[in-house]
Amino acid sequence: MDRRWRNAAGRIVASSLAPLIAVVGALLVGAVLLLAFGADPVEGYRALFVSAFGSEQALASTAIKAVPLVLVGVGITIAFRANVINIGGEGQLVAGGLLATVMALALPDLPAPVLLPLVLLAGAVGGAIWGGIPGALKAYLGVNEILSTIMLNIVAVQVMNFLLRGPLLDTSQISGLSRVPQTERLSPNADLPILIEGTRLHAGIIVALLAAVVVWVLLWRTTAGFRLRAVGLSPDAAAYAGMPVKRTVMLALALAGALAGLGGAVLVFGSVSHRMVTDGTTTGFTGAAGFNGIVAALFGGLHPLWTVLSSFVFGGLLVGGIAVQRVVQVPSSLIVALNGLVVVFVVSSELLRRRMRARALVPALRDPRPPRAPPAGGGRRPGTDRGSG
Amino acid sequence: MRVFSIGLVISGIHLSMPLLFAAYGGLVSERSGVINIALEGMMLFGAFLGVAVTFWTGSPWLGLAAGVGLGILLGALHGLLSITVRADQIVSATAINLLALGVTAALIPTIWGQPGVSPTVARIPPVVLPGLSDLPLVGEIFAELSILDYVGFLMVPVAFYVLYRTPLGLRLRACGEVPEAAASTGVDVIRTRYLAVLTSGALAALGGVYLSLVQVGLFQRGMTQGRGFIALAAMIFGKWRPLPILAASLLLGFADAFQFRAQAVGLPLPHDLLLALPYLVALVALATFIGRATAPGAIGKPYVKD
Numbered sequence: 001m002d003r004r005w006r007n008a009a010g011r012i013v014a015s016s017l018a019p020l021i022a023v024v025g026a027l028l029v030g031a032v033l034l035l036a037f038g039a040d041p042v043e044g045y046r047a048l049f050v051s052a053f054g055s056e057q058a059l060a061s062t063a064i065k066a067v068p069l070v071l072v073g074v075g076i077t078i079a080f081r082a083n084v085i086n087i088g089g090e091g092q093l094v095a096g097g098l099l100a101t102v103m104a105l106a107l108p109d110l111p112a113p114v115l116l117p118l119v120l121l122a123g124a125v126g127g128a129i130w131g132g133i134p135g136a137l138k139a140y141l142g143v144n145e146i147l148s149t150i151m152l153n154i155v156a157v158q159v160m161n162f163l164l165r166g167p168l169l170d171t172s173q174i175s176g177l178s179r180v181p182q183t184e185r186l187s188p189n190a191d192l193p194i195l196i197e198g199t200r201l202h203a204g205i206i207v208a209l210l211a212a213v214v215v216w217v218l219l220w221r222t223t224a225g226f227r228l229r230a231v232g233l234s235p236d237a238a239a240y241a242g243m244p245v246k247r248t249v250m251l252a253l254a255l256a257g258a259l260a261g262l263g264g265a266v267l268v269f270g271s272v273s274h275r276m277v278t279d280g281t282t283t284g285f286t287g288a289a290g291f292n293g294i295v296a297a298l299f300g301g302l303h304p305l306w307t308v309l310s311s312f313v314f315g316g317l318l319v320g321g322i323a324v325q326r327v328v329q330v331p332s333s334l335i336v337a338l339n340g341l342v343v344v345f346v347v348s349s350e351l352l353r354r355r356m357r358a359r360a361l362v363p364a365l366r367d368p369r370p371p372r373a374p375p376a377g378g379g380r381r382p383g384t385d386r387g388s389g
Numbered sequence: 390m391r392v393f394s395i396g397l398v399i400s401g402i403h404l405s406m407p408l409l410f411a412a413y414g415g416l417v418s419e420r421s422g423v424i425n426i427a428l429e430g431m432m433l434f435g436a437f438l439g440v441a442v443t444f445w446t447g448s449p450w451l452g453l454a455a456g457v458g459l460g461i462l463l464g465a466l467h468g469l470l471s472i473t474v475r476a477d478q479i480v481s482a483t484a485i486n487l488l489a490l491g492v493t494a495a496l497i498p499t500i501w502g503q504p505g506v507s508p509t510v511a512r513i514p515p516v517v518l519p520g521l522s523d524l525p526l527v528g529e530i531f532a533e534l535s536i537l538d539y540v541g542f543l544m545v546p547v548a549f550y551v552l553y554r555t556p557l558g559l560r561l562r563a564c565g566e567v568p569e570a571a572a573s574t575g576v577d578v579i580r581t582r583y584l585a586v587l588t589s590g591a592l593a594a595l596g597g598v599y600l601s602l603v604q605v606g607l608f609q610r611g612m613t614q615g616r617g618f619i620a621l622a623a624m625i626f627g628k629w630r631p632l633p634i635l636a637a638s639l640l641l642g643f644a645d646a647f648q649f650r651a652q653a654v655g656l657p658l659p660h661d662l663l664l665a666l667p668y669l670v671a672l673v674a675l676a677t678f679i680g681r682a683t684a685p686g687a688i689g690k691p692y693v694k695d
Binding site: 037153291299338343348 | 426466470473474475476477479480481483484485486487488489490491492494495497498499504610611614615618619621622625626659661662664665668669671672675676677684
């Protein structure tokens, strides 16, 4: 067999096998965890997969959980590609949800074909503002965006708690004993339509998939996307080439915010109760989607389309976790731990991949003729490894 | 109870201390070039194991040791993933945060038979220093301080001295700024970064142990409530420098204390908005008169030995 062919084959096997081994490894450790909690791992995993992917209902629940992850994740993809570390998904979800809710409360009588796009737009605008602020602070005043986005997460949650306990509180709740921080049932004209009768699957999934495709086109088929990536790779080189670096940094965070804000609107208008509701904790409204979306995006190699896939995997784990709890009587938070394990193992598989590739390249190194491409065995850095285009 | 009193100072110190420990954990790690967003998870694990071991042995000191030990192990895990495997440091840290949230919450009902919260355990007691606690006015403060509070305040000059006045500190900072240059002078970048991340884990876990064993004496599901991220914010607000980080931790801790007391007294203020105030103030301060915060040059970049 030709050497080059063998190298290519080795590379492909190495790059597809390593993540697979990683997932299997994570599931094995997870099985040990389940055993430690006195549960049958086979039964537990069966419950997980059946409830997450095993039926139309299951797939619908998984998709619903995946929607905010996709929206936050593709936004994170834009930001991280521009080398802007956006930890503000939580706050941007909240800001989007709030502005969309206010819009629905202000104009409840508009017909659905007008009101629904309007509330989604309001969500995107709210998120864009909440992302644009740290973007502008970073671009023009040099404020570290990790810091500002974390702080704005806290501010957003507190503003939400204030509004949902005060000005936006459901008036019928005031006489009742339980003062859940929530709005009244919002205008039905803003409900996201159900796509499949008998399931909860709503049109949010279409919004999310469209967003992923649009982001892919933006990043790899437009000048603006080229600028975003160029600024991310080297701001100095981009500035030298005449690109507006500051504006691009701000745009990256505002776009990431807009997508997360859209996710916030979808969370409100795709919810079962059709209200904006929280429980007073920091992740009460978002279900931590602002953080999980980061994981989904990084897991998806900062590529919008792979991010969709990884969001479905994580969404499935979230849904399946509840079933595992019910069927084998373990705490559902064990699944959060399993999420962490999967990330640990997939991250570690990078090392495995490097080793396997190095081995595949050994014959090429022995070859007296110089290889065409420099052997990429040891020196590949994860930073340059994210997705292709 | 009045809002402004000795009590405010005491609870301000108690609320600042976990931030200070964790923020110094972040400082050590990031000065060596490794981002540590896992502070939150390390705190949570530390807080949890501290209470669990205290529950089993009855000794909060053993709990303290176990919590810090676990923090070192987590530091090793973060080091393994982000230094040896050269994975994305934010992903590696996120994995630790997920593990912490999941494992600790799952173990609460397993160990204590009830979801959400552990029973109360023995706390780390205040140190009674004869003389000091009899002083008028400030004596009340000293009477409430535990050994960990003194350790925390002592940590500030120690960290300053080690970072800026010792060869080890110089090497650490060199690894975070230009690791290639450090390596060319014979510094083992990998080992230095490991040392930093292990220390970081210990300090972050100590912050968690403080939360659970000094402040309340129990463990509650997700009880760090994002304090690891606030500590990270304090570290950046303090521009990766020991003394400004102390100031930032105290500012955020006292703001928290003020809010709690205002609420307890029943001041007619929108408490939720009040909670957000210190962060807005910090942001405005950072954007206007404090100036640019510059991260270590090589932060977040895995080091590849040639």
